[in-house]
Amino acid sequence: MAMERIEELRRLLNQYNYEYYVLDRPSVTDAEYDRLMQELIALEEQYPALKTKDSPSQRVGGQALDAFQKVEHRVPMLSLANAFNEGDLRDFDRRVRQEVGEVAYVCELKIDGLAVSVRYEDGFFIQGATRGDGVTGEDITENLKTIRSLPLKLKHPLTLEARGEAYMPKRSFERLNEERAARGEEVFANPRNAAAGSLRQLDPKIAASRHLDMFVYALVNAEELGIHSHSEALDYLQQLGFKTNPERRRCATIEEVIEFVNSWQKKRPHLPYDIDGIVIKVDSFEQQKQLGATAKSPRWAIAYKFPAEEAVTKLIGIELSVGRTGVVTPTAILEPVRIAGTVVQRASLHNEDLIRAKGIMIGDVVVVKKAGDIIPEVVSALPERRTGSEQPFCMPTHCPECGSALVRLDGEVALRCLNPKCPAQIREGLIHFVSRQAMNIDGLGEKVVAQLFQAGLVRDVADLYALTKEQLLALERMGEKSATNLLQAIEASKQNSLERLLFGLGIRHVGAKAAKILAEQFETMERLQAATKEELTAIHEIGEKMGDSIVTYFAKQEVKELLDELRSYGVNMTYKGQKASAAIHTSPFAGKTIVLTGKLETLSRNEAKEKIEQLGGNVTNSVSKNTDLVIAGVDAGSKLTKAKQLGIEVWDEARFLQEMERQVSTT
Template sequence: MEAEKRIKELRELLEKFSYEYYVLDQPSVEDREYDRYYQELEELEKAYPQFQDANSPTQRVGGTVLAGFAKVVHEKPMLSMGNAFNLEDLKAFDERIRNEVGEVHYHVEYKIDGLAISLLYRDGRFVRAATRGDGTVGEDVTNNVKTIKSIPMAIAETKEMEVRGEVFLSKAQFARINEERAARGEELFANPRNAAAGSIRQLDSAIVAQRKLDAFLYTLVDAETFGIAKHSDALAYLDRLHIKTNPNRYLCDTIEEVWETILKISEIRDTLPYEIDGVVIKVDELEKQERLGATVKVPRWQIAYKFPAEEVETRLLDIVLTVGRTGRITPNAVLEPVRVAGTSVKAAQLHNEDMIKEKDIRIHDKVIVRKAGEIIPEVVRALTQKRDGTQVPYQFPTTCPICGGHLVRYPDEAAHYCINQDCPARVVESMIHYASRDAMDIDTLGEKRIKQLHDLGFLNTIEDIYRLNKRREELIALEGYKDKSVDKMLEAIEASKQNPLEDVLFGMGIRQVGKKAAQILAKRYGTMDALMQASEADLTMIKDIGAITAKSIRDFFDESGNQELIAHLKGYGQRMDSEKEERIESIFTDKTVVLTGTLQHYKRSDAKALLEKLGANVSGSVSAKTNYVIYGENAGSKLKKANELGVETMSEEAFMEEVQAYEVE
């Protein structure tokens, strides 16, 4: 049909023009000509709605309003990076690398100051975008990413492809947005990174389109399955697919050459049209990346050199204490407001009593302040030479500033704790944590509202959150509360009852139990009752749960108040089990298994899920502790390493024969 053919031609033509304009910065047509083609496409799509396509250039303008963001589980975790702050740190990194894998080449890239993103293409089409989130679970922001015109909606590669990178806001667009916000009397964004992160999480994609975000992609996941052996070649392949990468990248033979490159980059940093906060150094050879592997948090084959933080002088006016949800006491410096790295700073953490003593920080001192990692303000040092006799040494209190309860400092810990379970500060902070996005994700019940409802007597315990539905009329009568907003909050609270066990565990704020540990515990025990019966010795045997964490878990469940909390939550209908399925005993049970190569009969995610049903711990890297490596076509470095280490290998066909013996769907 002629109309269908012309629609396809126009879409390809407009994608080509966008690539030339937004990626190459070399437009081949005038804006007027682009608009003419765009208008023709709009008219044809309107006349022939059967040929509508969500990835059409006409759909990039946004307009979709979402109620919230769906969760996305990353098949391969989006890990953080280790940091280097000087040449000595880089030399230590280099020495470790060469000791383990011999000679390497280093790929040096700009560290873009934005928001990490994952893009998924299938059959040559863009199908999904997800934020990094906690590295394991992110949020689906597909509609918003479609508005970024430098990201192609179609590529010349039909194999499923995941590409990771950074969404950012240019300096020029950041200035424009803040000028517009100032004109409307709105609060200004602190910096481009915050603006980009806030934009990508807008529920209205039309607002995102107005922000004019951009992106650089810097990782092709599982590049070996595309016949690629080097990271630099993977980026070149992305270039050929018209996927935007940063052209400012360098190959270096030695760490000294890397350092020289870093010095050159630091000299031109301020002239760039976007913000960078450092430089990323990666081993270029993918096979050696595999051999180096990763820790739980960071890949061992890359490191980020962070530019020295801006340091400014101000006066420390006072030291005040805050009380966290676990009772932990944190001293904070009250500062004369000063601008640091683009934002006004009037407070900074002092961490604990030992830090204050070691740095000899006194009230009324002139101090040097910077932002650690260009995010968290910290006091670097006191300017003792500027003391004038008005300075007062700080005496750490022995009682809680909120409830007056006794403060305790546990052995082997630097922090003090308020041990009064009924301390109001602990109660409020525990409710804020419980309702937070990473825990129970109770939308509309944020920090300010919890504090307000606590002050009004509505919220005094976590259980009170689930009693709010009995006080709807009282809530509506409050100033600033409307029927719609109250009902939305109550609906979010009701919906949270369906959250799985790992969310509840993290939400309860057990000391030493973060998001990852909560997931491990939920997967291992399946139900709250089973976990509550686990002994300290049993807990210690779990991978990634150490002795200190095990004791903290056992202490938490031995406390009668916590047992009552769990009983009350059950009574209000809170789910107390995980989403894990029953394991089937097999030769893979409690074994570490690695998948490598291109599988012909399974999607990688399906094979992983199947192995987990059979009790396996599926890992991303091969080591001496690996029990099986299952390989498909084009298996590369992982299979080679398995053979070198004497790890048992299994072809996809042999794996299929093996699993036929078990009743697995």
């Protein structure tokens, strides 16, 4: 009897959730919904063996967490390139058409929220993660469960990954700030910050109380499900029970895209949630593959950012900061002003030439905008509103941190401090070294690094590995547990692959992508240290400027001493990623285009793909005359049929595993 009632309550609550949060057509009152939910919770507490992971009761918030676990995205969550005007959109369209010919686009509203990834196995929601740096995010599964428009169980038992934007509706934001103000707490600046803060609460009950929502905008493994376009994928996601944004349009021309952009620029204030632009994507997955992606962004999509909101305020001062490369940057200190939902007190002035060109003086009334609704910058001064008390600004001739003479290098507008012992550069270099894309040392934020530096405990990055618990406990707000966790994180960073160390060292012109290329090519720090400019620039992605910078960096005596010190502490100096080895050249997969189809019994599709790629193969989703090999699992369908029609070699899973074992035994 209890089981039947529990199943009936779950069915009703899931139905009412879908009607209210996805269809926006509620069929029962809030009071009736709450009554049924309380009855379900009571029954599940009485009969805990009957509680299931897809029960609607799981949305009220589970147990609080001690910390968020890291999640590595199976497919990177790339960011989008931006367009700021009609010309940028036409340039994007021209590049796309030059590559793939006739094309259709899908235009969607760019929700101002937090990008997340959600995974389902056999139809059940099993994990949700933040975007993070695009490669690694944080597990926020329990918090995402509190979003009632996100299905805990799909209408079909599918295994899939979807991407979406979690956001806080305007009415939820207003209610939250009213409650916080009534309690004397600081209010949130905008709905996006409120949503991000809610999803990063360690206690899911707090997230549940914030009434977040979510639109799903991508199906990662769509082609595995027989879907061939983005518009089809969105329709399919909707059929599975996901909430997709209805304000989307498929456009055949760039003129239709521009018309859609212009119409929503006018209508955006009337939406019940914030948007900051329009996302334009090539509809065909086949064309998306043809266009490919850079290290940061897909070439088949672009985000049109609405013009920045502007405000007028007073510039009360200019502050100088010295970055890790020695560049001295002026920052405007402003009388607080609200722009695009946030209070702005600082804004970029970029460099001395820009200040002079805009005629900006300290004390001026200035126009400030947020570029792309994110980065505040001073647009112009309003000289007609001057009182005579304004003061001109002059960049200093010497470093504000160490007193060394500032220089302007050939071809640069920035003034730079060239003193390698400049405290600001060392401090900023330390912050860069421990950052997420570099050595990724949890617990070493900017404030802790500044404390360590100010206390004289670290002078360079090697000193981090000599820190003791007693030294850490002497720092302000550093407890026993925090100190232990920090030392463990520092110790764990010693095992990082070479590319993280290379990026963390802050070699000029060497970003994260270049560091990975160098690590893969040279494999050890010793080989890279000995590399000539000719060897470096022979690598396709390494240019003259980067080559010169790398050779100059490793020629310095202080760098050699630093690397020796890091070695003495046990910091790894070798590449741990996958590299084309000699085994690849004897591999039957080397240089071949391979398609996986059907269900594999021993490996997941992603595991098989990774193993093939490690041995030099290229895995694609569709069978064509360019396909060299098809590996067919159980219930292989149209791809297997097409492979046979084209006379392409086909292996079953047993043959594939046999070959994999042979490769392992020969390496």
